[in-house]
Amino acid sequence: MNYLLELDKWLGFLIVVSVITLGGLIVVSQVKKRIQHKITKQHEKIGRLLFRVTAGLIALLLSLSYANEKVEQYKILSSMEREASLIVSAALKLNLLNSEESSIIKRKLVDYVEATISDSWESVRANPFFSVASGLLIEVNKLVYHLPVKNQNEERIKNYIIEDISEITELMQVRIYSQNTLTPYLIYILCIGLVFMWVFFTVYNLDVISLSFLSLYNIFIAILIYLIFMLSNPLIGPLKLEPHPFYILKTKGIDIRLIQNQ
Numbered sequence: 001m002n003y004l005l006e007l008d009k010w011l012g013f014l015i016v017v018s019v020i021t022l023g024g025l026i027v028v029s030q031v032k033k034r035i036q037h038k039i040t041k042q043h044e045k046i047g048r049l050l051f052r053v054t055a056g057l058i059a060l061l062l063s064l065s066y067a068n069e070k071v072e073q074y075k076i077l078s079s080m081e082r083e084a085s086l087i088v089s090a091a092l093k094l095n096l097l098n099s100e101e102s103s104i105i106k107r108k109l110v111d112y113v114e115a116t117i118s119d120s121w122e123s124v125r126a127n128p129f130f131s132v133a134s135g136l137l138i139e140v141n142k143l144v145y146h147l148p149v150k151n152q153n154e155e156r157i158k159n160y161i162i163e164d165i166s167e168i169t170e171l172m173q174v175r176i177y178s179q180n181t182l183t184p185y186l187i188y189i190l191c192i193g194l195v196f197m198w199v200f201f202t203v204y205n206l207d208v209i210s211l212s213f214l215s216l217y218n219i220f221i222a223i224l225i226y227l228i229f230m231l232s233n234p235l236i237g238p239l240k241l242e243p244h245p246f247y248i249l250k251t252k253g254i255d256i257r258l259i260q261n262q
Contacts, residue, residue: 004229009238013226020194020222021215027198028214032206039203047203054197055217058190062224065186069231076174076234076241083171084245087113090164093157097147105143112136117246121175121235134176137169175235184232187225194221 004012039047087109094102115133144165149155204210230239 004226005233005237007238009230012230012238013223016226017219017222020225021218024194024198024214024218025211027195028202028206028211031199032202035202044203047200051197051200051203054193054200058193058197058221061186061190061193062221062228065184065190065228066224066231069184069228073231073234073241077245079171079174080241080243080245083168084113084249086164086168086171087249090161090168093161093164096157097149097154099148101143101147105140105147108136108140108143112140113246113249116243117250121240134172137165137172140165141169184228187229190221190225194218 004015007015091106091109094106112133115131115136119131119133144158144162147158147161149158198214201214227239230237234241
């Protein structure tokens with residue numbers, strides 16, 4: 001399914017919906033053709049029961065998968081929000097030192113924000129530990145330890161800045177370890193469950209209306225499967241996360257504009 005990450009989201013939707021919907025109709029029609037003269041009343045009862053149970057299990061798996069992927073996505077978004085707030089915090093403390101070295105660090109923090117925005121996670125995917133943003137953050141880590149201080153108060157401020165930069169570095173690595181292309185195993189289990197459900201559905205009388213109902217259900221399941229797959233790859237594909245906290249920091253953050261003017 002990894003090729004879907006390279007496609008437009010509407011085209012991806014169409015492919016997944018078409019495959020699952022047509023696949024359901026083909027499986028149902030072929031199985032029905034082979035067993036329609038062998039089905040007894042007992043088979044119908046068992047088949048209808050298993051159909052309901054399988055459909056319920058599929059719904060449960062979908063809800064669990066969606067919730068799990070949303071939690072992982074929220075973790076990345078929260079780390080970006082925390083990172084943006086720490087950048088402002090570090091910059092404000094650097095303003096208190098008012099030295100040439102602190103101005104250089106502030107400038108590199110601004111460059112880091114802009115590099116993160118313009119990169120669109122491409123460098124994070126291709127060369128995560130040697131991207132422009134990573135390089136800037138490494139330079140900031142080196143420079144912050146060499147900040148000159150004149151008194152004990154500035155020494156405390158320097159230590160606070162070091163703590164902020166260290167946490168920013170840790171939070172940045174959350175994105176590095178979240179960018180690998182991944183197809184959740186539950187998607188394969190869901191596909192197997194769908195095949196079983198289609199087979200059990202053949203105990204019902206097949207007509208245009210019943211097949212239309214089944215197709216609508218398949219379309220709904222296909223959309224959810226596509227969303228779960230995209231959520232499992234939060235930094236890749238047409239539904240990838242955008243660095244909105246950094247956008248806000250650059251375009252609307254008063255503090256970052258103050259940094260740039262110094």
